[in-house]
Amino acid sequence: MTTVASGRSSIGKWIGDHLIMGIGLLVLLYMFTPIFIVVLMSFNDPASRIGYSFDGFTLHNWLNPCEPNGMCDAVVLSVQIGLAATLGATFLGTLMAFALVRHRFRGRAVANVFTFLPMASPEIVMGSSLLALFVTAGFAGVLGFWTILVAHIMFCLSFVVVTVKARLAGLDPRLEQAAMDLYANEWQTFRRVTLPLVFPGILAAALLSFSLSFDDFIITNLNSGQAVTFPMYVWGANQRGIPPQINVIGTAMFLIALITVLAGELGRRRRG
Amino acid sequence: MTDTSPRTTGPGAGEAVGAASGNAVAGGADLVLTGVTKRFTDFVAVDNLDLTVPQGSFFALLGPSGCGKTTTLRMVAGLETPTEGEIRLAGQDITHLKPYRRPVNTVFQSYALFPHLTIFENVAFGLRRQGKPDVDAAVAAMLDLVELSDLASRRPAQLSGGQQQRVALARALINRPQVLLLDEPLGALDLKLRRQMQIELKRIQTDVGITFVHVTHDQEEAMTMADTVAVMNRGVIEQMGAPMDLYEHPMTTFVANFLGQSNLIGGRVLGSDGADLEVEVHGTRLRVPRSRGAQDTGEVWVGIRPEKVQVCAPGSADDGPRSRLAGGVITDASFIGVSTQYLARMPWGQELMAFEQNTGAHEQFRVGDHVELRWVPEHTFLLDADQDANAGVERVDEG
Ligand SMILES: Nc1ncnc2c1ncn2[C@@H]1O[C@H](COP(=O)(O)OP(=O)(O)OP(=O)(O)O)[C@@H](O)[C@H]1O
Numbered sequence: 328m329t330t331v332a333s334g335r336s337s338i339g340k341w342i343g344d345h346l347i348m349g350i351g352l353l354v355l356l357y358m359f360t361p362i363f364i365v366v367l368m369s370f371n372d373p374a375s376r377i378g379y380s381f382d383g384f385t386l387h388n389w390l391n392p393c394e395p396n397g398m399c400d401a402v403v404l405s406v407q408i409g410l411a412a413t414l415g416a417t418f419l420g421t422l423m424a425f426a427l428v429r430h431r432f433r434g435r436a437v438a439n440v441f442t443f444l445p446m447a448s449p450e451i452v453m454g455s456s457l458l459a460l461f462v463t464a465g466f467a468g469v470l471g472f473w474t475i476l477v478a479h480i481m482f483c484l485s486f487v488v489v490t491v492k493a494r495l496a497g498l499d500p501r502l503e504q505a506a507m508d509l510y511a512n513e514w515q516t517f518r519r520v521t522l523p524l525v526f527p528g529i530l531a532a533a534l535l536s537f538s539l540s541f542d543d544f545i546i547t548n549l550n551s552g553q554a555v556t557f558p559m560y561v562w563g564a565n566q567r568g569i570p571p572q573i574n575v576i577g578t579a580m581f582l583i584a585l586i587t588v589l590a591g592e593l594g595r596r597r598r599g
Numbered sequence: 600m601t602d603t604s605p606r607t608t609g610p611g612a613g614e615a616v617g618a619a620s621g622n623a624v625a626g627g628a629d630l631v632l633t634g635v636t637k638r639f640t641d642f643v644a645v646d647n648l649d650l651t652v653p654q655g656s657f658f659a660l661l662g663p664s665g666c667g668k669t670t671t672l673r674m675v676a677g678l679e680t681p682t683e684g685e686i687r688l689a690g691q692d693i694t695h696l697k698p699y700r701r702p703v704n705t706v707f708q709s710y711a712l713f714p715h716l717t718i719f720e721n722v723a724f725g726l727r728r729q730g731k732p733d734v735d736a737a738v739a740a741m742l743d744l745v746e747l748s749d750l751a752s753r754r755p756a757q758l759s760g761g762q763q764q765r766v767a768l769a770r771a772l773i774n775r776p777q778v779l780l781l782d783e784p785l786g787a788l789d790l791k792l793r794r795q796m797q798i799e800l801k802r803i804q805t806d807v808g809i810t811f812v813h814v815t816h817d818q819e820e821a822m823t824m825a826d827t828v829a830v831m832n833r834g835v836i837e838q839m840g841a842p843m844d845l846y847e848h849p850m851t852t853f854v855a856n857f858l859g860q861s862n863l864i865g866g867r868v869l870g871s872d873g874a875d876l877e878v879e880v881h882g883t884r885l886r887v888p889r890s891r892g893a894q895d896t897g898e899v900w901v902g903i904r905p906e907k908v909q910v911c912a913p914g915s916a917d918d919g920p921r922s923r924l925a926g927g928v929i930t931d932a933s934f935i936g937v938s939t940q941y942l943a944r945m946p947w948g949q950e951l952m953a954f955e956q957n958t959g960a961h962e963q964f965r966v967g968d969h970v971e972l973r974w975v976p977e978h979t980f981l982l983d984a985d986q987d988a989n990a991g992v993e994r995v996d997e998g
């Protein structure tokens with residue numbers, strides 16, 4: 328009797344444990360299949376230009392990543408814009424987040440709502456209205472790096488504000504008061520207590536900004552003039568047949584992201 | 600390096616007060632609050648508070664939750680600005696001085712340890728900000744004192760509540776401030792560790808001679824540790840004095856009930872007879888020494904502590920002059936080991952408490968027994984009858 332009961336419950340437990348594990352693996356598979364395909368295709372030796380099938384293994388793509396005409400220029404431009412936009416948006420957004428969380432001022436509630444608005448509005452609308460703005464402001468002739476940068480900083484800003492604000496709101500004000508009680512003046516309090524505690528939020532916001540900027544297509548495409556970013560290059564190449572080197576860039580980006588995340592996790596573990 | 604010459608430091612003057620960085624000043628470094636009021640929008644948290652904490656004393660601020668204890672400490676620390684009034688330390692006005700310019704440190708009610716720093720760096724924080732030399736040695740000695748040397752490299756999240764509390768204490772104490780503010784520093788500890796830390800705290804305070812302002816709602820803690828206890832209620836100090844004085848001479852019903860327990864019986868002063876007042880209590884006349892009366896005319900509350908009340912069989916003999924109330928019937932008798940707690944219903948319907956030590960010398964009574972309550976007249980106290988007899992009764996239980 329007891330053996331049966333315990334037998335049944337142990338079978339139930341086995342199924343419970345392994346079913347959940349199995350479902351988990353399937354979901355992971357679902358998430359990682361596209362990435363796996365990208366990695367695989369970066370080693371593809373296509374038979375024709377329009378080949379989407381795996382025709383043979385080669386290291387040629389990895390050894391000659393810049394072979395397709397203009398692709399590496401597009402990557403460099405995207406990285407430049409990404410870094411500049413990250414810097415600008417993170418700086419401005421962090422300041423905004425501090426103001427919104429720490430200071431009581433008239434119009435604070437409205438400002439809070441407005442920072443959400445760019446996140447909520449469709450990109451195509453934002454892109455076209457930005458273009459209209461640039462053109463009416465007389466920048467039609469100089470569309471390119473700078474207009475893209477302005478656009479990217481704008482849409483990254485909301486994400487930075489929201490991310491940093493969340494971190495800052497979770498920061499116990501008594502920690503800063505304790506620092507002041509222990510002879511730290513305003514600057515030292517910020518430097519020794521506030522900043523280190525909010526930093527993970529700022530870092531997350533920066534990473535998010537970079538990835539948002541790097542792969543933005545719609546807004547960029549509308550405001551780029553003659554400039555070609557990496558997503559635009561891929562879009563254009565798709566019309567003619569995708570060169571396998573694009574997958575090399577994709578895989579490299581994925582690896583960099585992976586290493587960043589792992590390094591962050593490792594650092595966190597080390598700090599306890 | 601200590602500076603005892605009086606300096607007048609106006610609000611906002613850019614210099615630290617006295618020995619912000621040094622040891623306690625010898626003499627005259629009292630902490631004085633004058634007419635301090637703190638209003639939050641429309642709520643008065645601290646109401647016109649006058650308080651003097653002598654230098655080097657252990658001062659306990661005792662009161663129920665929400666009575667304004669933390670708010671008072673925060674104003675002394677500079678984390679809250681008084682709406683009105685003035686705070687002086689060693690003769691200097693510090694009311695509007697920045698927290699980091701005050702020779703005052705706080706042990707926060709919630710510890711507020713820096714989660715990103717090790718225990719060592721938490722304790723070293725104040726010394727480093729002041730640019731003190733030999734930080735490492737001082738921190739090591741401090742950690743030794745609070746028995747946390749082994750955990751120096753851990754982070755606050757990896758410590759138990761009691762250990763965190765000791766870090767908070769070490770972090771403040773290491774700066775040797777003129778005044779150390781402790782906001783329920785022992786609240787999270789179990790009874791044994793709390794007693795141990797109480798002794799330790801008291802020892803440290805005596806050794807270093809720093810003024811301690813210790814907030815608690817544990818009356819036992821306040822009475823065992825402090826030189827002076829101030830009982831606070833709804834933003835005002837009800838009464839202040841040495842623990843025994845406060846316990847034996849409560850001046851308000853709140854203090855009588857909050858500090859220990861009291862029987863308060865309605866009565867009326869009939870007149871005086873030399874050193875004694877004659878008081879009528881539900882038809883019985885009692886004598887009360889005049890010095891025991893917070894009020895000496897008209898309607899009064901006649902107070903007597905339960906442990907001072909003797910439960911006797913009617914008509915039994917006395918061994919000295921006694922005040923007596925006859926006609927009681929025992930309604931409850933709880934044996935709790937060291938003592939037996941009786942409730943006796945009096946002819947006017949009120950139930951009075953009496954705690955009898957289990958010395959074996961007294962007769963034990965059962966529910967339903969007829970008894971007489973007696974006590975030494977000097978133990979009676981009289982309070983103003985305008986007050987609520989139940990004020991302060993529902994006090995927060997220990998633990
Ligand atoms: N920032 C604030 N805004 C509004 N009301 C406040 C604020 N801080 C405290 N209060 C109110 O002031 C009163 C006193 O608070 P305080 O923290 O001083 O109580 P306390 O005596 O320390 O209580 P406890 O024993 O629970 O810690 C409380 O009623 C509280 O709600």
Ligand SMILES: [Mg+2]
Pocket residue numbers: 668669670708782
């Ligand atoms: Mg409090």
